[in-house]
Amino acid sequence: YPHSVHYTTLVDRQSVADEYDYVIVGGGTAGLTVGDRLTEDSDYTVLVIENGGEPGENPAAMSSNLMYDINSEPQQELNGRTFQVGIGNCVGGSSAVNGQVFLRGTKEEYDIWAELGGEGSTWNWEGLLPYFIKGIHLIEPDQQLAQAYNITYDLEYWGQESNIYAVFSPQAQPELKFFYDAYKVFPGVDVPVDSGSGENGLYWYTASMEPQSYIRSYAKTGHWDGINRSNYQLITNSKVNKILFDGDVATGVQFGSQTVSARKEVILAAGSVHTPQVLQLSGIGPSSLLSQAGIEVKVDLPGVGANFQDHSYIPSIYYQWGNQPQMPNVPGSGGGVGGAGAGHPMLGAFLGLPVITPDRFEEIASAFETQDPAQYLPSGIDSAVVEGYAQQQAALSRAMRSKDVTFLEQMVTGQPGGSVQNLHPSSRGTIYINPSNPEAEPIVDYRAGSNPVDIDVMVELVKFMRRFMTTGELAQYNAQELMPGSQAQSDSQLADWVRGQINPSVFHPIGTTAKMPREWGGVVSEDLFVYGVENLSVIDAGIMPTTVGATTSMTVYAIAEKAADIIKARQ
Numbered sequence: 001y002p003h004s005v006h007y008t009t010l011v012d013r014q015s016v017a018d019e020y021d022y023v024i025v026g027g028g029t030a031g032l033t034v035g036d037r038l039t040e041d042s043d044y045t046v047l048v049i050e051n052g053g054e055p056g057e058n059p060a061a062m063s064s065n066l067m068y069d070i071n072s073e074p075q076q077e078l079n080g081r082t083f084q085v086g087i088g089n090c091v092g093g094s095s096a097v098n099g100q101v102f103l104r105g106t107k108e109e110y111d112i113w114a115e116l117g118g119e120g121s122t123w124n125w126e127g128l129l130p131y132f133i134k135g136i137h138l139i140e141p142d143q144q145l146a147q148a149y150n151i152t153y154d155l156e157y158w159g160q161e162s163n164i165y166a167v168f169s170p171q172a173q174p175e176l177k178f179f180y181d182a183y184k185v186f187p188g189v190d191v192p193v194d195s196g197s198g199e200n201g202l203y204w205y206t207a208s209m210e211p212q213s214y215i216r217s218y219a220k221t222g223h224w225d226g227i228n229r230s231n232y233q234l235i236t237n238s239k240v241n242k243i244l245f246d247g248d249v250a251t252g253v254q255f256g257s258q259t260v261s262a263r264k265e266v267i268l269a270a271g272s273v274h275t276p277q278v279l280q281l282s283g284i285g286p287s288s289l290l291s292q293a294g295i296e297v298k299v300d301l302p303g304v305g306a307n308f309q310d311h312s313y314i315p316s317i318y319y320q321w322g323n324q325p326q327m328p329n330v331p332g333s334g335g336g337v338g339g340a341g342a343g344h345p346m347l348g349a350f351l352g353l354p355v356i357t358p359d360r361f362e363e364i365a366s367a368f369e370t371q372d373p374a375q376y377l378p379s380g381i382d383s384a385v386v387e388g389y390a391q392q393q394a395a396l397s398r399a400m401r402s403k404d405v406t407f408l409e410q411m412v413t414g415q416p417g418g419s420v421q422n423l424h425p426s427s428r429g430t431i432y433i434n435p436s437n438p439e440a441e442p443i444v445d446y447r448a449g450s451n452p453v454d455i456d457v458m459v460e461l462v463k464f465m466r467r468f469m470t471t472g473e474l475a476q477y478n479a480q481e482l483m484p485g486s487q488a489q490s491d492s493q494l495a496d497w498v499r500g501q502i503n504p505s506v507f508h509p510i511g512t513t514a515k516m517p518r519e520w521g522g523v524v525s526e527d528l529f530v531y532g533v534e535n536l537s538v539i540d541a542g543i544m545p546t547t548v549g550a551t552t553s554m555t556v557y558a559i560a561e562k563a564a565d566i567i568k569a570r571q
């Protein structure tokens with residue numbers, strides 16, 4: 001693979017030019033994707049400014065030396081616990097340290113983005129699918145393994161051009177086929193032909209890794225290494241402090257004691273946690289916060305840092321078999337392949353609320369739908385943010401009634417029980433600068449469980465696991481629940497238990513610079529321009545107005561591919 005050779009210029013501070021066409025803040029997943037695409041045209045120059053350094057080859061998931069050290073505020077509704085805010089701090093950003101689980105959401109989930117964007121929005125499934133195809137290169141699975149395990153796929157949903165790879169693991173475990181067979185016949189569970197078809201249910205999925213070597217495939221290997229273009233430059237170990245303006249026009253950025261100008265645009269790709277910080281430090285954000293921090297207000301944009309969402313999960317529900325099941329007679333394969341996702345072919349169940357809780361989904365949806373939208377948002381939050389939440393409430397309560405919007409993700413490990421994830425939390429958090437030390441890490445508050453619907457949904461996810469483990473195909477194995485166990489039977493006992501168990505982050509932060517109308521608390525427009533100023537865009541995970549039922553990196557690549565086309569079209 002040619003990209004193991006490093007060609008593209010890594011500049012040092014002395015050799016940064018005074019001016020580029022585009023200055024991209026953050027050399028992470030979205031930043032490098034867009035940097036690569038914009039410099040395919042040799043007429044345009046790009047400087048990417050990255051806070052972290054360069055990782056070595058094949059960085060391990062969650063390498064602490066490649067990550068920020070940030071902890072959340074204590075979570076009141078989760079018994080006051082605090083949580084690690086995981087984000088990559090290196091070239092490649094979070095794609096350098098993530099778990100490599102490579103998934104996309106369902107059609108309905110992306111269609112909600114268009115609905116929240118306004119009439120004529122192209123940020124729907126149909127408008128994003130070409131960018132999933134452009135952005136991701138699928139490598140077909142080993143055919144023998146595919147046959148034995150029912151690993152199906154459809155090349156219609158994938159491309160063959162990108163240097164970002166989606167690869168089926170070469171390893172196999174009969175235990176997964178055992179659970180596959182049990183899930184397949186569970187009431188309401190569909191089996192789409194491809195994990196990327198925009199449908200949910202039970203499917204085998206890929207990991208972001210290189211073909212053959214199975215090392216990490218990420219923004220650095222796909223969009224930086226081996227690209228020989230003098231118009232594509234990257235400076236590392238450089239933190240952007242703020243955006244520079246001439247009137248309302250963004251003209252460049254300041255990093256440390258240095259500045260650099262952008263002839264065409266400043267493009268923010270610092271991720272969901274730091275892009276709002278850079279905006280707030282530049283005077284774009286909620287005016288009350290900025291005044292508290294002593295920052296002159298350039299644009300009162302209350303949505304900056306609001307609307308913060310992440311997936312949440314319970315790490316483990318423990319079972320042991322009463323009667324040990326016989327495993328199916330399919331080929332297994334040995335170890336020896338490194339990297340997340342390489343350990344076994346990856347299998348998951350992705351299910352809508354009507355499948356999870358046929359008896360209660362309607363009650364939960366109507367309770368959510370009829371809430372006063374301001375009731376569970378931070379008190380005193382701007383009315384535009386409340387209006388945006390009201391719009392989301394309408395869309396998400398409909399989503400609760402659809403089996404095609406994924407609320408539960410259960411990654412199948414081959415062991416009984418396991419983790420359950422809620423992929424559509426209703427609570428909304430905030431990421432704000434610390435008014436007494438704005439340049440320090442921002443204050444991250446998930447506000448997890450602040451909307452009680454999230455506790456209800458998590459209780460139903462636990463009850464679903466119980467139903468799956470003890471009825472239908474699996475009933476004959478007489479599985480015994482060790483945790484939560486017999487102490488937590490009633491819904492209210494389960495609610496107490498989940499408050500002590502929920503982790504509010506699967507490291508998929510989104511929503512803090514949402515693409516929504518300004519009067520709904522949005523921060524960027526349909527063409528990704530920040531409201532109230534010119535020549536300033538955001539292209540990272542923060543623009544997602546609502547979560548999708550999937551890990552986020554593949555969606556970030558698709559967003560970035562689309563963003564690159566949008567930006568090029570305005571040249």
Ligand SMILES: Cc1cc2nc3c(=O)[nH]c(=O)nc-3n(C[C@H](O)[C@H](O)[C@H](O)COP(=O)(O)OP(=O)(O)OC[C@H]3O[C@@H](n4cnc5c(N)ncnc54)[C@H](O)[C@@H]3O)c2cc1C
Nearest residue numbers: 026028029030051093094098099100101240274541551553
């Ligand atoms: C531990 C972990 C596990 C994950 N697991 C998975 C998974 O299995 N599957 C999956 O699909 N997704 C996973 N994700 C999520 C996914 O990787 C992210 O959603 C996605 O990569 C975010 O892309 P981004 O471009 O928005 O931000 P990032 O890729 O995080 O890029 C932002 C970049 O901006 C830089 N930056 C920040 N502030 C500044 C500044 N002021 N100046 C200059 N540079 C700055 C950062 O250092 C970083 O490099 C995981 C994430 C983490 C952290």
